[in-house]
Amino acid sequence: MLDKGNNDFRERIETSFAHQGAMALIGAELTRIQKGTVEIELSYDQKLTQQHGFLHAGIIAAVLDSACTYAAYTMIEPEASILTIEFKVNLMSPGKGDRFLFRGEITKPGSNIIVADGRAYSIGDGPAKLIASMTGTKMVLRGREELAG
Amino acid sequence: MLDKGNNDFRERIETSFAHQGAMALIGAELTRIQKGTVEIELSYDQKLTQQHGFLHAGIIAAVLDSACTYAAYTMIEPEASILTIEFKVNLMSPGKGDRFLFRGEITKPGSNIIVADGRAYSIGDGPAKLIASMTGTKMVLRGREELAG
Amino acid sequence: MLDKGNNDFRERIETSFAHQGAMALIGAELTRIQKGTVEIELSYDQKLTQQHGFLHAGIIAAVLDSACTYAAYTMIEPEASILTIEFKVNLMSPGKGDRFLFRGEITKPGSNIIVADGRAYSIGDGPAKLIASMTGTKMVLRGREELAG
Amino acid sequence: MLDKGNNDFRERIETSFAHQGAMALIGAELTRIQKGTVEIELSYDQKLTQQHGFLHAGIIAAVLDSACTYAAYTMIEPEASILTIEFKVNLMSPGKGDRFLFRGEITKPGSNIIVADGRAYSIGDGPAKLIASMTGTKMVLRGREELAG
Numbered sequence: 042m043l044d045k046g047n048n049d050f051r052e053r054i055e056t057s058f059a060h061q062g063a064m065a066l067i068g069a070e071l072t073r074i075q076k077g078t079v080e081i082e083l084s085y086d087q088k089l090t091q092q093h094g095f096l097h098a099g100i101i102a103a104v105l106d107s108a109c110t111y112a113a114y115t116m117i118e119p120e121a122s123i124l125t126i127e128f129k130v131n132l133m134s135p136g137k138g139d140r141f142l143f144r145g146e147i148t149k150p151g152s153n154i155i156v157a158d159g160r161a162y163s164i165g166d167g168p169a170k171l172i173a174s175m176t177g178t179k180m181v182l183r184g185r186e187e188l189a190g
Numbered sequence: 191m192l193d194k195g196n197n198d199f200r201e202r203i204e205t206s207f208a209h210q211g212a213m214a215l216i217g218a219e220l221t222r223i224q225k226g227t228v229e230i231e232l233s234y235d236q237k238l239t240q241q242h243g244f245l246h247a248g249i250i251a252a253v254l255d256s257a258c259t260y261a262a263y264t265m266i267e268p269e270a271s272i273l274t275i276e277f278k279v280n281l282m283s284p285g286k287g288d289r290f291l292f293r294g295e296i297t298k299p300g301s302n303i304i305v306a307d308g309r310a311y312s313i314g315d316g317p318a319k320l321i322a323s324m325t326g327t328k329m330v331l332r333g334r335e336e337l338a339g
Numbered sequence: 340m341l342d343k344g345n346n347d348f349r350e351r352i353e354t355s356f357a358h359q360g361a362m363a364l365i366g367a368e369l370t371r372i373q374k375g376t377v378e379i380e381l382s383y384d385q386k387l388t389q390q391h392g393f394l395h396a397g398i399i400a401a402v403l404d405s406a407c408t409y410a411a412y413t414m415i416e417p418e419a420s421i422l423t424i425e426f427k428v429n430l431m432s433p434g435k436g437d438r439f440l441f442r443g444e445i446t447k448p449g450s451n452i453i454v455a456d457g458r459a460y461s462i463g464d465g466p467a468k469l470i471a472s473m474t475g476t477k478m479v480l481r482g483r484e485e486l487a488g
Numbered sequence: 489m490l491d492k493g494n495n496d497f498r499e500r501i502e503t504s505f506a507h508q509g510a511m512a513l514i515g516a517e518l519t520r521i522q523k524g525t526v527e528i529e530l531s532y533d534q535k536l537t538q539q540h541g542f543l544h545a546g547i548i549a550a551v552l553d554s555a556c557t558y559a560a561y562t563m564i565e566p567e568a569s570i571l572t573i574e575f576k577v578n579l580m581s582p583g584k585g586d587r588f589l590f591r592g593e594i595t596k597p598g599s600n601i602i603v604a605d606g607r608a609y610s611i612g613d614g615p616a617k618l619i620a621s622m623t624g625t626k627m628v629l630r631g632r633e634e635l636a637g
Contacts, residue, residue, distance in 0.1 A: 061241050063238050103251065297580075305353060359539050362544075427575075
């Protein structure tokens, strides 16, 4: 039930995601894009760990930030761009498991400032386990072509 | 002028840092350890970018979190361990430049909770440019040998 | 459908709330207590404003913090106590209106650390309008009688 | 050594502060204004407490937010206004003591977004004791006369 506008942001987000060197480096995959919500998944890899062998808090933050940023991209006109001003992350359970899901959702749309909330889950055989949450503040940029994308 | 205690935490931090798969993956180097302060440096690499080619906010968060965590390790007894409960990051300037410095410093030591503040700078030929700040809350863990290190 | 345990926390929270000088000063009322969720309401008063005549961000934070703290009290044993370690507030719309609702909910229970999320709404004739959100980190204190309550 | 510009913001801040019902309600006093730094002081009062008789975290947040906001006012042109987008507060020590000092300082000026850091201290006979810190993000508003001040 995607309308033209939706297809616009979908293609744009996929292209932009493909330009994020960091997401490629860690093996993150864009798995869901819909208006107001973006999901990214990641498989566990020892290369992504902190000193105890769990997913590094910064890696969790990186993927949550990407999910929240792209959720914000679903709310803006095609010429505009999104910049993360700040975010806060709560780490609730150790990042252990085989695979992780990161969901970014828009809490407050706006023409200049967008607030997004993200949740990170360890997903496996059993029920998903919440491992972290993020609240992030995004600024909508216009007329800065060099940042478009 | 390192005393025995300092050498203890220095060696411990170096060993722990070497176990952080994420820091190795991105090429981060531990460049300074002293009581209450830890610095990590990182060179720009296209693999570490967001969609505009700047250092990804999550990579900035990852290194700041490591710097703050290891600053906390300088404040605890050798048997204890540090867990990040939460952090907040403000992104102030685009992460552009050839090389970056991340400094974590202890704002409030404590037997259970430690608060650390971090600053990230783009460093190059000119004066260092502040690109981001972090405030992070750490919990001191004791008697959980599996997390030691 | 409150069981005995629930009644225990209800009475305890009401007594504790009555000891919060700050909540009395601003005229806040405890309007809902159930396991994992606490609501507080507040009427607009010019004494509670910032320089533009809207509800002061700090007043919003104060009530959200109380709502989140008491939500945490519903999760702990009667002898324990709750201490706020930190919180983050996003101000999304001006605090204007006649009456406001602040809801605190537990996102992650825990024996030592509890994470709560709060939402503040302007409520009136029309639909409730989200004006702010909070994420707060709480520590469970035990064996510190002077802090009980 | 105040120049004309400084006097401009000084008078403006004093007038604005006088319009903050919340600051009057709690008895806060503006004690220092200089470019990039604003200080507010507050005396202990049982009316400002949480359930343990210490200064309520929300009151601490309210005064820190005002100090940070007015520090931002020292950085903008007289026609512009400041709006708090979000803040994070870490509570480090119980808010006990007779008198408290709240300092807001500009960490990152900007034409659209300003980042300020605040520190709250219990001040008395001995050395000042750090009780809380804030990082806040401010937006510069222009052309919205209704918000000027």
